[in-house]
Amino acid sequence: MFDKLKEKLGSFKKIIGGAIEEKEKETIKTEPAKAEAVKTEAAVKKVTPGTTEPVAARAPEKIGIFDKIKAAVLEQEFIIDEKSLKDHLWELEMALLESDVALPVAEKIVESVKAELVGSRRKIGSDTGKIVETALKSAIMKVISVDSFDFDAFVKKANKPVSIVFVGVNGTGKTTTIAKMAERFKEQGYSVVIAAGDTFRAGAIEQIEKHAECLGIKLIKHQEGADPAAILYDAMQFAKAKHKDIVLADTAGRMHTNVNLMDQLKKVCRVNNPDLVIFVDEAVAGNDAVERARLFNSAVPFSGSILTKADADSKGGAAISISYTTGKPILFLGVGQTYKDLVKFEPQWLLARLFE
Ligand SMILES: Nc1nc2c(ncn2[C@@H]2O[C@H](COP(=O)(O)OP(=O)(O)O)[C@@H](O)[C@H]2O)c(=O)[nH]1
Ligand SMILES: [Mg+2]
Incomplete structure (x- = not known):
């Protein structure tokens, strides 16, 4: 996971570290x-x-x-100047873009690294690799931790039943993620109901029905082509009557450019006023996922994202960019095809992955 990005960051640690060492040697030569x-x-x-x-x-x-x-000599300090780093910072930006990090995010990271390093005084003999790693880590931390929304605490405190609607384009893993979330909630001791809100794609109701059966969870469904707003409404009525804790609503995948389907999604939210809307997309889609997130968020403001297929993503660009671009946190990562393959997203966890 994120191996290529990790490799790129590692090589920049060396390159920029080397440039700082050169500056250090120059200082020893000129200021003895x-x-x-x-x-x-x-x-x-x-x-x-x-x-x-x-x-x-x-x-x-x-x-x-x-x-x-x-x-x-060791007490002597040297100042890291912009000239020594300029070309390397440019290369860093290029490498981030190649890793599918969105342009404004790559610029922000480079800006932060520059602000932290340029003009700073360092003791001769400092560990230059560590200096660069600290700067890179804090720059990435700034873009991936835009909001400190605590998902589990929110669900715990919220009035029950808590309704959560999952949105996104087709094939990104919404239905699978709902099954994974249902399993996770069950393990936490919550009772769960699923609303089969994808009435658009042939076979979608059967697909989620199978998951519900495997997990032993009640499914509320209508026939194909039915109004998804009504299905979530029914699922909420059922959950209230039976004192269930959580309602997870599937929706049909749709392109953000399809006005009718986006209007349908707005209606689902308007009628039911869900507690949370979660945008699901695949990490492997990189920049496309980030762009879709931005457009979905402006049509149906969501609470956070889940990036699936992170297990197959070596670039890491979407994971780095999506929070900063949407202003909403990543909540979970999908890391495989079984029900257990869902990890709660923690910025520190991602940083450790990138620099371990
Ligand atoms: N490798 C991997 N595959 C996943 C993950 N999440 C979903 N998938 C696969 O992606 C495909 C589409 O998933 P589905 O839930 O039907 O997507 P939907 O159209 O958005 O509902 C299925 O084959 C899933 O098994 C994940 O985290 N990792
Ligand atoms: Mg689906």
């Missing part, structure tokens, strides 16, 4: 004043009359003097 001063002090001590002790006895003092020289 402190070291010279200590060397002179050492020389004076050497010729001081009355040093009659045997050589062996003076050795510790000599070591002390050389340590002092070393310490003086």
Whole structure:
């Protein structure tokens, strides 16, 4: 998962680290004043009359003097300037774009790395790799943690039944994700109802029915072509009557460009006023997923995203870009095809994956 991006970030850590080391060497060459001063002090001590002790006895003092020289050099600071980094920061931006990171997000990351490094004073001998890694990590952290929405706490506190509608384009993994979420909620001790809201695609009702059966969960369905707003309404009535905790509503996949289907989705939300709307897309779609998220969010504002098929995504661009672009957090990642293959998204977890 995200291997290519990890590789790219690793190589930038080295390249930019190398550029900083060059600057450091240049500083030692051009500003040896402190070291010279200590060397002179050492020389004076050497010729001081009355040093009659045997050589062996003076050795510790000599070591002390050389340590002092070393310490003086290490105490020296150097300033990382823009000139040393400029080309490499440009390369970093290109690499991020190649990894399908959206342009404004790549620019923001490069801007943050630059702001953190350029003009900063570093001690000679610092671990340059660490310096760059810290700057990259904090830049990525800024774009992936736009909102501190705590999904589990929200569901726990919310009045029951909690209704959650899943939206997105076709084939991205909405139905599978609903089954995974149902399994997760069940494990947390919640009772779950599923609303078979995809009445558009042939076989969609049967598909979700099979999942509901496997999971032992009640499914509320109408016939193909029925109004999905009415199905969610019925599912909510059922859940209220039977004191169920969670209603998960499937919807038909639709392109954000299909006005009629987007209007239908708006109606589902207008009629039912769900507690949460979750946008589902596949991590492997990269920039396309991010663009779709942006357009969906403006038509049907959602609470957060789930990126599926992260197990098959080496670029990581969507995972890095989608929160910053939509202003909404990633809630979960789909990492496989079984019910258990769903991980709660934590920015720290992603950072660890990228830099471990
Ligand atoms: N590898 C992988 N495949 C997934 C994941 N989530 C869904 N899929 C697969 O994606 C395909 C489409 O999923 P489906 O739920 O029918 O998509 P929908 O049209 O959005 O409802 C199915 O073959 C799923 O098994 C995931 O996290 N990883
Ligand atoms: Mg589906």
